[in-house]
Amino acid sequence: MSDTSISKRRQPKQARSQQRVEHIMATASALFAEHGYEAVSTNHIAKAAEVSIGSLYQFFPNKEAILDALVDKYLADMQKALMGRIEDAASLEDAIQRMVQGMQRFGTSHKAFKHVFAEVQLIAVTNRIHDTIVGWVDDMIGNYYPQLAKKQCHIGAEVSLCIVKGMMQFYDRPNAMSPEQLWTELQAALLAYIHDLLCRNGITPGA
Amino acid sequence: MSDTSISKRRQPKQARSQQRVEHIMATASALFAEHGYEAVSTNHIAKAAEVSIGSLYQFFPNKEAILDALVDKYLADMQKALMGRIEDAASLEDAIQRMVQGMQRFGTSHKAFKHVFAEVQLIAVTNRIHDTIVGWVDDMIGNYYPQLAKKQCHIGAEVSLCIVKGMMQFYDRPNAMSPEQLWTELQAALLAYIHDLLCRNGITPGA
DNA sequence: TTATAATACGAGCAATCGCTCATATTTCAA
DNA sequence: TTGAAATATGAGCGATTGCTCGTATTATAA
Numbered sequence: 001m002s003d004t005s006i007s008k009r010r011q012p013k014q015a016r017s018q019q020r021v022e023h024i025m026a027t028a029s030a031l032f033a034e035h036g037y038e039a040v041s042t043n044h045i046a047k048a049a050e051v052s053i054g055s056l057y058q059f060f061p062n063k064e065a066i067l068d069a070l071v072d073k074y075l076a077d078m079q080k081a082l083m084g085r086i087e088d089a090a091s092l093e094d095a096i097q098r099m100v101q102g103m104q105r106f107g108t109s110h111k112a113f114k115h116v117f118a119e120v121q122l123i124a125v126t127n128r129i130h131d132t133i134v135g136w137v138d139d140m141i142g143n144y145y146p147q148l149a150k151k152q153c154h155i156g157a158e159v160s161l162c163i164v165k166g167m168m169q170f171y172d173r174p175n176a177m178s179p180e181q182l183w184t185e186l187q188a189a190l191l192a193y194i195h196d197l198l199c200r201n202g203i204t205p206g207a
Numbered sequence: 208m209s210d211t212s213i214s215k216r217r218q219p220k221q222a223r224s225q226q227r228v229e230h231i232m233a234t235a236s237a238l239f240a241e242h243g244y245e246a247v248s249t250n251h252i253a254k255a256a257e258v259s260i261g262s263l264y265q266f267f268p269n270k271e272a273i274l275d276a277l278v279d280k281y282l283a284d285m286q287k288a289l290m291g292r293i294e295d296a297a298s299l300e301d302a303i304q305r306m307v308q309g310m311q312r313f314g315t316s317h318k319a320f321k322h323v324f325a326e327v328q329l330i331a332v333t334n335r336i337h338d339t340i341v342g343w344v345d346d347m348i349g350n351y352y353p354q355l356a357k358k359q360c361h362i363g364a365e366v367s368l369c370i371v372k373g374m375m376q377f378y379d380r381p382n383a384m385s386p387e388q389l390w391t392e393l394q395a396a397l398l399a400y401i402h403d404l405l406c407r408n409g410i411t412p413g414a
Numbered sequence: 415t416t417a418t419a420a421t422a423c424g425a426g427c428a429a430t431c432g433c434t435c436a437t438a439t440t441t442c443a444a
Numbered sequence: 445t446t447g448a449a450a451t452a453t454g455a456g457c458g459a460t461t462g463c464t465c466g467t468a469t470t471a472t473a474a
Contacts, residue, residue, distance in 0.1 A: 224421065262423070
């Protein structure tokens with residue numbers, strides 16, 4: 001839970017207001033998915049959620065706090081969806097393949113996340129998402145290749161996430177690939193890069 | 208030259224106004240480099256260029272037209288800087304290495320381009336930059352590997368540009384890599400992906 | 415010299431934004 | 445029942461934005 005979302009505003013104490021907070025968040029998420037964060041005003045959110053603008057600001061100190069709260073939820077859901085299914089992976093290659101598949105599913109169940117991940121420019125939000133996911137990938141690489149230097153694990157994770165982000169921004173634009181092909185190419189790019197990283201550090205992958 | 212930048216406004220006919228147009232563009236470029244496109248208002252540009260807001264709008268129909276004109280210039284400069292130095296490359300791998308080096312230099316001489324390339328969300332601008340560069344890379348791949356299907360060349364170019372874009376967005380954020388390391392990793396990621404693409408299409412790279 | 419086109423100017427419009435605050439209503443423990 | 449706390453409301457503030465338009469100045473060709 002980030003600081004912004006819990007400071008300076010009344011915490012919902014009654015059941016009705018807790019429901020309202022969740023309803024506002026769900027509405028905001030849907031609007032962000034359709035129009036993007038910047039294009040959606042707090043008044044739009046309030047109107048779409050059939051809540052007065054004053055009520056919205058009773059629980060969220062500012063617009064960014066709504067996004068922060070959503071990102072909390074997205075990251076929690078994502079950890080379950082991605083990390084839950086790689087625990088019994090046979091190899092790093094297998095884990096990466098499963099992660100890409102998991103991302104594909106997560107993108108359809110959390111339509112706003114792609115926008116938030118790929119388009120939002122707010123540094124605090126961007127860094128939080130980035131650092132969280134990099135941490136997961138970092139640990140994952142180190143788990144399968146403990147002989148790889150910690151710093152190289154971290155670099156591998158950061159570069160991998162950059163590749164994912166670059167491809168995600170491309171997802172909604174007209175391009176030569178079908179969605180399935182795009183995921184295939186993403187997986188290929190990640191596997192090829194990680195393979196190369198291991199080789200450059202004197203490790204024979206899969207051995 | 209894009210449509211927006213030349214339509215609906217008086218074309219500069221006197222020398223002084225041609226200089227003014229160039230001066231406005233240079234000032235805008237510097238401001239975009241420092242604060243990003245969205246954060247810079249047309250009034251800021253006019254004030255910084257010591258030109259009235261009315262004069263600015265005599266030659267540029269709207270804010271995006273300033274960016275369009277700059278992108279024209281960036282892409283022309285980039286073609287010279289990148290494509291000029293790969294003509295005598297011995298192999299695709301060599302050409303990619305030279306392109307990455309060229310990008311590195313271009314980034315220091317055109318500080319605003321990275322912002323425009325990585326942060327601007329205007330679809331028309333984004334598409335134009337993307338399609339132009341993809342065209343270059345597409346031709347480059349096809350030049351060294353004519354036996355590779357045209358569509359695969361295009362996919363390779365698009366994915367490569369995605370990787371570059373993802374890494375560029377990462378450039379200014381705090382991360383585990385020095386700038387030199389980042390360029391090294393970018394080159395490694397591109398080479399690894401292209402190598403993999405060729406293999407998947409039954410081509411033995413370098414043979 | 416003079417008339418016309420080109421250029422220069424900047425106050426200010428209309429729209430939008432995030433957000434406040436005075437006030438009204440509802441909830442619930444005492 | 446009652447009163448204080450919690451919740452709900454929305455008009456509207458202050459700031460900013462991209463941009464227009466009436467007017468003043470300058471350049472150039474006749």
